[in-house]
Amino acid sequence: MTEGIDAGRRAGSPYGLHRVLDPAGVLPQQAGCLDADPRPWPDEVVLDVERLNLDAASYRQLREEHGSGAAVRSAVLRIVEERGKMQNPVTGSGGMLLGTVRAVGPDSPLGLRVGDRVATLVSLTLTPLRITDGLADWDGEGEQVPCRGTAVLFGRSIAAVLPADLPDALSLSVLDVCGAPALTDRVVRAAGPSPSVCVLGGGGKSGSLSLVAARRAGAGRVVALVPFESEAAAVLAAGLADEVVIADARNPVAVAEAVGAPVDVTVVCVDVPGCEHGAILATAPGGTVIFFSMATSFSAAALGAEGLAADVRMLVGNGYVPGHAEFALDLLRAEPGVRALFEARERQTA
């Protein structure tokens, strides 16, 4: 195999097709198994991994399926060993990682240099990954995974050099969800004058950034929906929304009652399944729902809107919007309320 790989290395694909082992012809994200060999093809960059940041929906699923932290750790190791990437087989999602550039192929277009500390902005579900320390420094508790190993970036991958003015963990935490505020900004700006906006899961990472992005984009009434009183108090104290309401996002009737007058734009940032119908009911006819949660069910959204005779536009939250990393980091720098929430969350996790 090694000879074959070397011989073929003159014709790598910017999408990483040359790393797909099985099945043939699919892109890396669809692949069952990737080649995680840590030697770069001409347009690739190889990283020394420092930390994985698992997708919230994925971590939650692993935790529910496997129970103990030790069992979750074993499950992650097994997935990466078998697939050459970290992709949760149930949720289909992955996460991102932080590392240091170890090698740069001569044709890499990413502009990275050996020694740069970077966060990957493409999903772990398509990133060739090899773990070399057995995750010895991780107890399986929480989404942040200290990890030694290697990862590969393709020609078309995206990575952000970590800013010097923010702690790494904070930057990573922001970059993990940076698509959400950027797309919220774009949708709210296009939604007419002073549109009303509701963020389901407004107390979380993508939710709090989306709230302030909406307000800065010209939203009128801004509503945050959160599950608990304590989270409501935190969002109110941070000054992120005009109204903070409490409801279980999985209960459509409760969501609609809590939000009151339907809004023009609903942003779904809740990482549990079953929030599609509440989001649809909370949205005014002609309005837009943006689904950012990886726990979203396509058929529940499509058939739910049809079944409710709801004329709403429903967007799949695309994690890539040009300039999204800088946009999200700038929001954090400009909004002390958001930064306080992120920092509190980190203290809680640590």
Added chain:
Amino acid sequence: MTEGIDAGRRAGSPYGLHRVLDPAGVLPQQAGCLDADPRPWPDEVVLDVERLNLDAASYRQLREEHGSGAAVRSAVLRIVEERGKMQNPVTGSGGMLLGTVRAVGPDSPLGLRVGDRVATLVSLTLTPLRITDGLADWDGEGEQVPCRGTAVLFGRSIAAVLPADLPDALSLSVLDVCGAPALTDRVVRAAGPSPSVCVLGGGGKSGSLSLVAARRAGAGRVVALVPFESEAAAVLAAGLADEVVIADARNPVAVAEAVGAPVDVTVVCVDVPGCEHGAILATAPGGTVIFFSMATSFSAAALGAEGLAADVRMLVGNGYVPGHAEFALDLLRAEPGVRALFEARERQTA
């Protein structure tokens, strides 16, 4: 139970919440089990069912899992018996039905009368259904299921009275997919002057209607992508597209090569999993993908676009657009090419 239901019947919900048996509080589409009692609540309509039209993705999955027609028939009976509705547990999708109005509650807002022959335009996944003939007239072959039994429409449900000028089977076949051409029309009209459009699965029901809807909405270049030479010939003969190309829609690289210059709007009407990445690669930066297939994976779409650094807008194909039934039937009447394709498909199935 019967007494309890009767006593509560003064307070029905337009969304059918009063029909949900398990779990409590969810909408009928999310429910594990519905009450299919054929006596109407005040705002309901009850139908005598004539025929079910299973969703294509659902039928395909049942066929692959169960093999023989007889086994598929048993599986459908078991699902409806257990759940009080026809919702495929794997795909999450259902279909629609044709029937005759048997009873109209005094408060029904649908404007239907006893004896009207109607097609339901809300999914079977939320329609209380009882089968009384054991599907004795169906051999399990094909998506159209002759059936005796009863179904319930809620206050907010949608049903179309079958037109007198078209055969029933043809109308049902069109109404089953009528959301696709209506939303394609809307998106193409909003996409700027003469946008280019590609329909993946352009030879199928929703695909062929979407092709002509795109052209009538002002599309410039119109491309149909189909899997086989025979289907390409049929679409060309029907005059539905400027270009007809042949590729496996599940192979992203093949799709991108076949389509050539990326298009402004891509419409996905292929009822098999794995078409998300090809659709994204076929779409120009700033363009739009509309996913109509129930086999679409939310996470594959979201993470695929991110992983390809593709700045495309992705829409969940909402099956409801006001006026969609009339719009689709009018397209069929106005476009002999589409009608010929639909009729050929029916001859094939029959």
